[in-house]
Amino acid sequence: MMNKFNTSILAALVAASSAAYAKQAEFAPHHCQATESNAQYYRNFPAALTEAQARHARIAEVKAARAKQGAAVETNDASPYVTGVAGTPTYIIPVVFHVYGTMQNGHLVNDAVIMDALSKTNADFKGQTADFADVDSEFAAVKDTLDIEFHLASLDPDGNPTTGIIYHPESSGAGNYSSSDVKRDHWDNYKYMNVYIQNDLYADGVTNNSGVAWYPDTAMSDEGLARVTYNGAYLGSNTDENFRSVLTHEFGHFLDLIHTFEGGCKRGANRRCSTTGDDICDTPQQNGWQMNPGDGGVLNCLGETINWQNFMAYSDQYANYTQDQVDRMVNGLSSAARNTLWSPANLAATGADN
Ligand SMILES: [Zn+2]
Numbered sequence: 001m002m003n004k005f006n007t008s009i010l011a012a013l014v015a016a017s018s019a020a021y022a023k024q025a026e027f028a029p030h031h032c033q034a035t036e037s038n039a040q041y042y043r044n045f046p047a048a049l050t051e052a053q054a055r056h057a058r059i060a061e062v063k064a065a066r067a068k069q070g071a072a073v074e075t076n077d078a079s080p081y082v083t084g085v086a087g088t089p090t091y092i093i094p095v096v097f098h099v100y101g102t103m104q105n106g107h108l109v110n111d112a113v114i115m116d117a118l119s120k121t122n123a124d125f126k127g128q129t130a131d132f133a134d135v136d137s138e139f140a141a142v143k144d145t146l147d148i149e150f151h152l153a154s155l156d157p158d159g160n161p162t163t164g165i166i167y168h169p170e171s172s173g174a175g176n177y178s179s180s181d182v183k184r185d186h187w188d189n190y191k192y193m194n195v196y197i198q199n200d201l202y203a204d205g206v207t208n209n210s211g212v213a214w215y216p217d218t219a220m221s222d223e224g225l226a227r228v229t230y231n232g233a234y235l236g237s238n239t240d241e242n243f244r245s246v247l248t249h250e251f252g253h254f255l256d257l258i259h260t261f262e263g264g265c266k267r268g269a270n271r272r273c274s275t276t277g278d279d280i281c282d283t284p285q286q287n288g289w290q291m292n293p294g295d296g297g298v299l300n301c302l303g304e305t306i307n308w309q310n311f312m313a314y315s316d317q318y319a320n321y322t323q324d325q326v327d328r329m330v331n332g333l334s335s336a337a338r339n340t341l342w343s344p345a346n347l348a349a350t351g352a353d354n
Helices: 009-030 034-044 046-068 111-126 180-185 218-223 243-254 323-333 344-350
Strands: 091-100 148-152 165-168 193-198 211-213 228-231
Touching: 034 046, 034 211, 034 243, 046 218, 046 323, 091 111, 091 180, 091 344, 111 148, 111 243, 165 180, 180 193, 211 243, 228 243
Parallel strands: 091 148, 091 165, 091 193, 193 228
Antiparallel strands: 211 228
């Protein structure tokens, strides 16, 4: 399509811009602003970018050490981070949901809906869905699972019993970095994963943004700002079976994963796949976000098949993470901003070891 405009750079730019706008409007309910929000955060707080770079350097170090030991580099079981006891999940994360208004775009948000959504996200991480078995054959060897469970806390910060679901009056803007709701209502970010459920994430009158989350960062945890913010209209049975996996997508961001389409497709970038795009080498670059094979094809600019079913894409059939993504999440879980969450002492303190 672009060829007929190639005599005019301006025309091409206008065409690309219009196409992007049309696609954006169509995709509005799916749009996650993690890319923009994290980029903005790193611009405002360069120390956070330095912390992230140090954290990511650790991935290469661990892989090199594992390779030297003769362990299969891509085998998660060989991870030096694994501390779980046989028969229990390797990682349990205590979660508190803060709910602002129980009717969101006509959908009820209650305990049952939240428990259902969380249970299904746990199944996504563990590959216990029908879609996981239906991942394109090109990715059969690299699709992977993370042995993690997100549990509602049963003890609050004062040690009192809680359902792990706290209801507040209707409010908006928890998707904005320094949200006053988040600052006021958060529970210790080193003890609880805080999830904020609102309908208007940015307090701009738009009620179909799906969610946003920030990557691990100690400064955000220190300030009580680490979080996932999510639209209650897209929780569990409030939406369709595929779209409810956007919660899994946001949890992926919380564990340090980037969109698989970040940065688009660039020739030559494969040589730097661990530090460009999504920083992941077993997820092929994507020309842009594509919901399904009919949405721009399944081949990227290098002719490689894309993992359009990846949880960190935007997809009509969310199905899988990959081995390198699981390694990155394990590394994120071992970071100072996340590693206190799943410690045995903290699981006992938050009542999440159930
Ligand atoms: Zn996202």
